[in-house]
Amino acid sequence: MGRKHAKQKEKAGKKKSSEGRAHDFQGKLEITRSGMGFVVVEGEESDILIRPTDFNTAMHGDTVQVRLKEERGGKRKQGVITRVVDRKQSEFIGHLEMNKGFAFFVNENDKRTPDIYVPERSFNGAKEGDRVVVKVKGWDMEGGRRPIGEVVSILDAENINDIAMKEILLEAGFPIEFPEEVMEEAxxxxxxxxxxxxxxxxxxxxxxxxxxxxxxxxxxxxxxxxxxxxxxxxxxxxxxxxxxxxxxxxxxxxxxxxxKATSVYLPDRVNPMLPxxxxxxxxxxxxxxxxxxxxxxxxxxxxxxxxxxxxxxxxxxxxxxxxxxxxxxxxxxxxxxxxxxxxxxxxxxxxxxxxxxxxxxxxxxxTEVRFKLDEKGKPIGIVVKESKESHQLIExxxxxxNRYVAQHMSKIEVNKKPLPFPYRVHDLPTEEKLQPFIAFARKFGHKFDTSTPEKVAESFNQMLRDVEGKPEKHV
Incomplete structure (x- = not known):
């Protein structure tokens, strides 16, 4: 899909001030069940401790920008979140606890999610104790510590399989419904x-x-x-x-x-990238x-x-x-x-x-493992499918x-320079990764020649031919 986005994403890791002192970092916020936060920064030896009062609307899994606090006597690095760069999740599954004129949404499965304030106008038909999907729409004005949300759907509490699938999607950052403006455009x-x-x-x-x-x-x-x-x-x-x-x-x-970047395939449904x-x-x-x-x-x-x-x-x-x-x-x-x-x-x-x-x-x-499901999506069996010639035909x-498109694109030049193009290739296995497997395969009588990449591939193929029909084939 062609794009002409001019958005520039900041590089992960540290940024330096004009004086050269590293003070700004970008990483992923991980909140423990005790409520304390840690920002994991690629390339840094230790995480940055973030206290709940310094989250500044960030939630578990968000990519954030952090500014270090002044170090105190050798203690671990502490910081304050200055910006949410990328929000991992904005919709959550839980239940409502009603009050007069408002409700609190409680995520009973993940205590790292703060309770979400839901005003009465945003109940959308939900009642006390209903299992619902709530979307965070904003934050209060008092320091931005309390998220404000609205009910976007009411779940069937008896259909636990449907709820489980939706929780998997939401926890991975995939919305379960398309925004109205996207549906209208489609x-x-x-x-x-x-x-x-x-x-x-x-x-x-x-x-x-x-x-x-x-x-x-x-x-x-x-x-x-x-x-x-x-x-x-x-x-x-x-x-x-x-x-x-x-x-x-x-x-x-x-x-x-x-x-969204991709469609998501689950045992009983597809969560599509497009409507x-x-x-x-x-x-x-x-x-x-x-x-x-x-x-x-x-x-x-x-x-x-x-x-x-x-x-x-x-x-x-x-x-x-x-x-x-x-x-x-x-x-x-x-x-x-x-x-x-x-x-x-x-x-x-x-x-x-x-x-x-x-x-x-x-x-x-x-082999591909697929689940047999009943009418409510409950697993009732497993089907093992092997790759046969019909699959290999398409493959x-x-x-x-793919090869001819890649070769064709590799010959195109713009201003006498190769055209930037993503190529998907499998890197050569390292000796460090190969040796444990070779030692394991040797127990079954298989030998490997690692002198050249071609010999490695030849050894793998010979082993796969030798194990055909034997118990160790599926190991």
Whole structure:
């Protein structure tokens, strides 16, 4: 998502005065259950003690700026918070204790949260003892020690699983509802795609396109297209939902998504980064609907060699929504809807996978644990899912697209300088971290060659082949 934010965030750590004496620090406030606070500053040997009278509206988990107090006879450093740089959490779950004309919100699970004053006009239908979500809207004028809030939702006290999930989200700093201004902005986005927009994009609506996702997925954010060319090669498109068409820079949607940064996946729900109408409708590549995408399109030989590639904005029309289980059945039985195309894609994916491992990639296949839930969200069982060829099919084409986008961007220069671009890479394991694992693996008869990174990868892959089907595979 493109941004043009000019906001400059202060660097973590210490700042120096004009005289050169370090006196201002930035770090995270941690409040103990006794009420005393400590600011943890990266690079400092000891934390800074903050007394409750010096919090100045800061709460547990906030990133704050601290000014040191004058040191007294060798005692530990003490400070006063001068500014809250970033508020970790502004919504809390607890209950109301009513008084005449006002109430106090009490967070019974975390005593580090101060009681929040709620005026009667902000009860919003809540009664004595109700479990509620309260949002801090401001602070009193008497030194800023007492937060003032309003009830934003009343919880079903009997649905303990729902409350538990919401507490997890709030304690991690994720709001459970979108602000009104964000929802209003999302509601104004038209569902129809303007013809002028389609004319400015490469049109893939006439090419067979499918999505492959978990059975319970609601947002289909990637798709694959395939077409056999006259020269016998294949044109394979990797399409990603174009969120930037709907979320413009510096809008309320953009600002909120930037702050939230991610969707959160819990056992019984998804807490989306964007309102559901965007994530599950407008930007979900649902079957039989025209959708806007960014695409990496490859001309490949039947053996998986890339002859040409193209990157750009596209419009697609998904022909079918597959689950991983459906695609796996097609791969194993070699029959089913669009089986020829699925088998072609899987054949290419197998070749790409082999090429990666031959080049030194490590085959870290993993199992996924998912919970079976009843209608109230209570866990009633566990399902273990292994990575099969249907998962690897998608994985290989996503990796292929990522590599070519990275290579393409690395060649772009602005004013004869490389374009700044984030690259996600895995660093080489250090000898210090490798040795304990090598000693552990040796107990099962596995040997490691650490002479070169390639030999390390080769040793890992050999070990993974050797443990296939054995009890230690899942250790």
């Amino acid at each position: 509601a104004r986005i038209p569902d129809a795609i303007p013809e002028e927009e389609i004319k400015n994009r490469r049109d893939f609506r006439g090419i067979l396109t499918v999505t492959i996702d978990p059975v319970d997925a609601k947002d289909f954010d990637d798709a694959l297209s395939i077409k056999v060319l006259k020269n016998g090669n294949l044109e394979i498109g990797v399409h990603i939902a174009d969120v930037s068409h709907y979320v413009a820079p510096d809008t309320e949607l953009d600002e909120f998504a930037y702050k 559901e109408h965007i994530s599950n409708v407008l930007c979900s590549l649902r079957p039989k609907e025209d959708k806007l995408t960014f695409s990496a399109v490859f001309e490949m030989t039947p053996k998986g060699a890339v002859k040409n590639y193209w990157l750009g904005r596209t419009v697609i029309h998904s022909n079918h929504r597959f689950t991983y289980e459906e695609v796996q059945e097609i791969i194993e039985k070699e029959t089913g809807i669009y089986s020829d195309e699925i088998l072609l894609l899987n054949n290419i994916a197998r070749r790409l996978r082999k090429k990666r491992f031959d080049a030194g990639a490590i085959n870290f296949s993993s 290989e084409f996503m990796l292929l697209a």
